[in-house]
Amino acid sequence: MTPAVRAADINLELLERDPYPVFAELQQHEPVAFVPSLGMWLVTRWDDVVQVCEHPDLFRSNTEPSWLRDCLGENMLTLDGAAHDRLADGMRPPFVASTALPVVRNGLPALFDELIDQFPHHASPGGEVELMTAYAEPLANLALAAALGWSVDWHDLAVWNRGVCAGIANFENDPQRAQLAATANAELADAIDAALARGELSEYVQRGFTRDEIVSNIRLMVSGGINEPRDGVALVMWVLLTQPAVMAAVRADGAVLRKVIEETFRWVSPVGTATRQAVHDVSLAGVDVPAGSLVAACLSAANRDPRRWSQPDVFSLDRREGAHLAFAIGEHRCLGEWLGRQQVRLAVERLLDRFRHIELTRPVELSGFEFRGPLAVHVTLA
Numbered sequence: 001m002t003p004a005v006r007a008a009d010i011n012l013e014l015l016e017r018d019p020y021p022v023f024a025e026l027q028q029h030e031p032v033a034f035v036p037s038l039g040m041w042l043v044t045r046w047d048d049v050v051q052v053c054e055h056p057d058l059f060r061s062n063t064e065p066s067w068l069r070d071c072l073g074e075n076m077l078t079l080d081g082a083a084h085d086r087l088a089d090g091m092r093p094p095f096v097a098s099t100a101l102p103v104v105r106n107g108l109p110a111l112f113d114e115l116i117d118q119f120p121h122h123a124s125p126g127g128e129v130e131l132m133t134a135y136a137e138p139l140a141n142l143a144l145a146a147a148l149g150w151s152v153d154w155h156d157l158a159v160w161n162r163g164v165c166a167g168i169a170n171f172e173n174d175p176q177r178a179q180l181a182a183t184a185n186a187e188l189a190d191a192i193d194a195a196l197a198r199g200e201l202s203e204y205v206q207r208g209f210t211r212d213e214i215v216s217n218i219r220l221m222v223s224g225g226i227n228e229p230r231d232g233v234a235l236v237m238w239v240l241l242t243q244p245a246v247m248a249a250v251r252a253d254g255a256v257l258r259k260v261i262e263e264t265f266r267w268v269s270p271v272g273t274a275t276r277q278a279v280h281d282v283s284l285a286g287v288d289v290p291a292g293s294l295v296a297a298c299l300s301a302a303n304r305d306p307r308r309w310s311q312p313d314v315f316s317l318d319r320r321e322g323a324h325l326a327f328a329i330g331e332h333r334c335l336g337e338w339l340g341r342q343q344v345r346l347a348v349e350r351l352l353d354r355f356r357h358i359e360l361t362r363p364v365e366l367s368g369f370e371f372r373g374p375l376a377v378h379v380t381l382a
Ligand code: HEM
Pocket: 076, 077, 078, 088, 095, 144, 220, 221, 224, 225, 226, 228, 229, 232, 270, 271, 273, 274, 275, 299, 325, 326, 327, 328, 331, 332, 333, 334, 335, 336, 337, 339, 340, 341, 344
């Protein structure tokens, strides 16, 4: 059968609108495909994505060029092997259950409730609330600051997050984006210096990290640790509000929410790819990938690979097929995985507890390839 989409025809706009039909074609006809408009190879089948993520000896994170390194400075996601492990192991403690539980239990619910108390619908009952801006974005900023024990204003964090993200995705070297990123990076470094002077973030100093290592890795957290939980909260709310049976199951038994979160992350993964570079000439699924090639291991495609999942395009709470790859796999597996899941669960729980009736007022549009989520979620609450 002739493929409906060929790698040569794929462009970023097509992928950002809806990557899933493209992935399905690639999985069937060109599972390891060079896409000229992106200048990189897309890898879309589960086994091959795992192979790329689990073999830094073949596919390294320390890529050349690297927008991530140019923008943030060298950080754990631009390093491999022992240099990576030293940073990741030392930077992880604030985000794992053994240390972050008190923040999650005692801190976050009250912070999320405060945001709900400020919803504009309280001022005009029956009015609309846009959940991304009024809830998901602020709570993701607040949660990162709380986990780090950093007394920073979340509004500033949100501005820096947007600036840093503009720089990371500045593939076309747009001077305006570069300026936004430079300003955000400079302000972030000043804010981190001020925090260190106040004795905050001291755990990282005690673990022997230099000021520059702390700055560049917190910049990474300010990009990666905010967008994904924000999009995760919005995606789960979109699922609940568009699939009444799923909402009814959660209303009947709150424990079902954990399953809803996992299946949502499989079905629409907030992070699309893990980008690596071939260390040598390497054969992947029988395709020769030359040394130096940039390779995007498409996590979101693997999460819909029919070789791994039955009816992959269907959202189902009855799956018994095991773990997804939304948090990646291998040495760069997400550092904030535990906290991210807790944030999404708590955020949705607080909304469902506070409101019996939550209704969408406009259709929700999803967008994005590298980072995918709703553009806006407009609701009424009662
Ligand atoms: C809740 C939704 C989240 C999702 C879906 C997610 C997803 C991911 C993925 C797929 C990666 C691997 C990227 C790659 O290999 O190129 C990653 C890495 C990372 N994530 Fe998350 N993430 C989430 C939340 C968070 C949070 C809350 C933080 C808080 C700081 C965080 C911090 C990081 C860091 C620092 C890395 C790099 C780890 C390393 O290089 O070893 N993430 N995340």
